[in-house]
Amino acid sequence: AMFSGVNSLNVLMVAEKPIMANQIAKILSKGRKLNFRKASNGACPVNEWSANFMGKAANFKMTSVCGHVMTLDFPQEYRDWRRHQPIELFNCPVEKSEANPQLKMRKCLATEAKDCNVLVLWLDCDMEGENICFEVIEAVRNAMKKSQTGNFTDVVFRARFSSLKDVETAMNCLIKPNFKQSLSVDCRRELDLRIGVAFSRFQTFHFRRYFRDKDVKLISYGPCQTPALAFCVNRAEKVDSFKPENYWVLSCELQANSEKVIKADSLRGPIHNEEEANMILNKIKDNTYAEVIEVNGQRNTKERPKALNTVELLKICSTKLGISPADAMHKAENLYTRGYISYPRTETTEYPEEFDYMHILKFIEPNLIAVWTNQTLTIEDVIQKFTSPRKGVDKGDHPPIVPTQWLSPKSTDEISESLYNLIIKHYVSTIMPPCITETQTILFDIGEERFQTQTSRIIDQGFTILSETISSEEQLNFKAGDQVKIKKTNLISRKTTSPSYLTEAELVTKMEKHSIGTDASIPTHIQNICQRNYVKVESGRKLVPTKLGRALIKAYQELDPELALPTMRAEVEAKVNLIARNEADYDQVKTSVLDTFRQKFDSFTGQAQAINYLFTDCFPNRDFNHQPNHARAPSKHF
């Protein structure tokens, strides 16, 4: 009824990224002629077709943005570091500007909207997507044809879909975009900007001034990068403060049969007192036989991996290829845009229903030799062993990362090829059977002491055949009551080993667990703390904090530990989420969080002199002709 007086409906539809626009258009235009062209920016697709909309004939135009249309920043005047003091950034104006000026996204959207009288928003089903909805609305509002009712919002709809199989359903039950969800994103963006930039500028000024060193690089603070750095520093402190401790392990060698000697360990585990250890040894050393008490067999299943999502890809790239998350994502994006792998940013670990598993196996065959270490394995073996994948989690974003087309090693660089092969290997692993072993545990008594020995036999190597050469151990033929000749009793002295520095992969895990950053932003945060010289990547992708990185975290811990706490990010997010759930309003949340951080800022800047000593060795270019200056907060005249 809304469009009863309208002659022709022209429906503009907008997705979050080009790939989604094309996939949705393909589904909705099913069976009809689909016209394709590029929008004026050369980046965004425009798909056009004709069909019915709300019972009327309509021309559809499906295009996309490329993520956020707008970004938030300070006005020009405040972008100049010297014109205003950092504290002013807590309440100065902020303004939105185009996120990527080269894309001319707003102009592009307005051009496409010109002859349209209906807008359907197909942005991703998350809070950022809801926010982009309103960025698109602002971009097309004035360009679109006047609606019949005169009320623009009447002709704006939101399609809510969490996977491609929901597209048709979503089209049939369009809803309205959720302004509160969008507002909560606006709030988070503004808080991150004001807080992050204020602290970053203050810190940078403070050290430049105190050490009279104009070459002091940016000393940044951020709600994601700083807790990420803190993870590295905390682990490094454990490495530093580690003192090896002695402990003793009691074990024995038993003559299992005429040719075989086996080793059994005391069930006590490590003994921390040498006297006690010797006392126990003395009690048993005169025994000549051990008695078998119990023989147990147990089946163990080593599960294959779940379908590949982004963070798992990042971790594997770091541990297996030795490349950083940022490099891994660049390579993956490149493979994706060239059509070799599916969309590489996803949290989902569940394959779609009716997924064509065999199709992939067919085109990857030429790569198999490179992929698995077991060179006798054939594609037929894999097909024959096919096992339905493990149940994963569908986050409603994109399907897991899989190869989509054969990649000739000749047409790419070495790292991209390794990355592609790694994705293949992971894929094949997910559709192979799990690895089943049988562990035999034998318990012995020697005097009052209990010992244990274990053997492991492979029942089915399953997916591990792709990468491991596990040898099956021979099971021992014992039964309860058997007397076994003792060949030797040993007391082995050992030292506890030092913990090691946090690896890149461990950092990714910790960040994900504490919701610090997202799958798409975690690589950037890690790159930041490396490039700003807070941590160095050493062999084995270990993240070793520098003097500067350690000093920074130490400084927060002395002045305001909350600033570097891993829980801080989630707490701020919980607060802005209240806006989305209509449990608090925008100004209330913004004011309360800003007040909290303004107080932290005041107290931090007020006490900054007290932490200077931590940074004495951090800036090698400092001017030694001057005594360290008594740093003040930068004044207007500085």
Add this chain to the structure above:
DNA sequence: GCAAGGTC
């Protein structure tokens, strides 16, 4: 020179 979040 700055944050974090989308994506190209």
